[in-house]
Amino acid sequence: MSSFASKTSALRHRDFAFYLCARFFGTVAVQMQSVAVGWQVYSLTGDALDLGLIGLAQFLPFVPLVLIAGQMADRFDRRRIIMLCYAVEMLCGLSLIGFTVTGLDIVWPVFAVMTLYGSARAFMMPSSQAIVINLVRTETFGNAVALSSSSFQLAVIIGPALGGLLYLAGPLTVYTTASVLLGLSALLMLSMRGFPRRTNRREPMRWDTVLDGLRFVRSRPTVFGAISLDLFAVLFGGATALLPAYASEILHVGPIGLGLLRTAPGAGAALTAVLLAFAPISRHVGRWMFGGVAVFGAAIIALGLSTNFPLSLLALFLLGAGDMVSVYIRHLLVQLETPDAIRGRVSAVNSVFIGASNELGEFESGLTAAWFGLVPAIIVGGAVTLAVAMVWMHVFPELRTMDRFPHPAAEPSLSEKGNNFKPRTRSGKPRRR
Secondary structure (H helix, E strand, C coil): CCHHHHHCHHHHCHHHHHHHHHHHHHHHHHHHHHHHHHHHHHHHHCCHHHHHHHHHHHHCCHHHHHHHHHHHHHHCCHHHHHHHHHHHHHHHHHHHHHHHHCCCCCCHHHHHHHHHHHHHHHHHHHHHHHHHHHHCCHHHHHHHHHHHHHHHHHHHHHHHHHHHHHHHHCHHHHHHHHHHHHHHHHHHHHCCCCCCCCCCCCCCCCHHHHCHHHHHHHHCHHHHHHHHHHHHHHHCCCHHHHHHHHHHHHCCCCHHHHHHHHHHHHHHHHHHHHHHHHCCCCCCHHHHHHHHHHHHHHHHHHHHHCCCHHHHHHHHHHHHHHHHHHHHHHHHHHHHHCCHHHHHHHHHHHHHHHHHHHHHHHHHHHHHHHHHCHHHHHHHHHHHHHHHHHHHHHHCHHHHCCCCCCCCCCHHHHCCCCCCCCCECCCCCECCC
8 A cells, every 4th residue: 555545544434534524614614604703793893802702602502512412422323413513503604694684783693693603513522523433443543533633724724714705705705605515514424324333332311421521531631631731721822713803903904814814723733734644643642742732822922922914824823733733632642542432421521621722712812802902912821821831741740751642442441440430320329340
């Protein structure tokens, strides 16, 4: 087998290829829509806090829904869950079309649509994270993760740039294109002929079993350290939410410039993902992860200090590259450590951390920008991100010194002797072996 063929071996699995296409089109649509929503809202209000409220509206549904969504991902067909979520996101795009056609002059309806979008995302993320390992053989899983990350970041590159370009024809054009792409994503998921492997035992839908994902994560110091590092690092480094204000007030560029700024992190992440696909990280995993977070934080500080458009693009490019290293390691670590029987619930916990770091981080950035000013908010966020990385290196030495990825977890590992995680009975006591 040629070197290129071996590096794209996961694409030989038909269902994985369909999933990859669906995720690509869906991500392009969401990124386009995000550019249009941010620019439209900021044009209406001129208030950076409203940019943060867009993120908060998407995050609020996560708390009550995502852990339940993880349980559903372990009980039902993950493919169909993802398909339904794309359909709901398409409904959100159609709603934005309706608001635009009727002449939107207030922003609360947009926040309501973003709340519905956040609900769909809450249900999609656990299934989306847990399904990849079901679609490929174990030996091609690392390749599948790299390809999935590469296609995602390529979509993050194309989406904002295309959204900014199409916005010249008005937000209606952006929302219509996004809705069509989301509908295509739903059809692709529906066309997958295989079914993800599921555990033969379906645990009852109880709050106790919903919390199994939290117990499992807490029992694995490396997993808990990796996802909590991402939470707090990105929580204070949500500078990308402020890009509409940054583009307008600091760089004095229009929607096309904003689209390019939103594209730059994806470009950095995509290039890094391609490099990881052809030269995957196999040694010094912990050092690479903390190094990626450090680059992420330093790039945010550089962005805050910049008043030059090319320099800002470079800072955002490095921001995406550093983040991609962290994301790649965290995703492999979490999925390899987790048995499939609870992979949905553990992915739900990971999704809570991701949602908090992204959407809640956007709200935090908008709030601090309203309090202290745009530039100080960005710089302080980057400095806190660096501080978090240094603290986590001391709090989680197992993660800092990790050399190699673990072997894939087998189902019996849930109850193996010495494992701190134990399935619970209806009474809440550890299940007897």
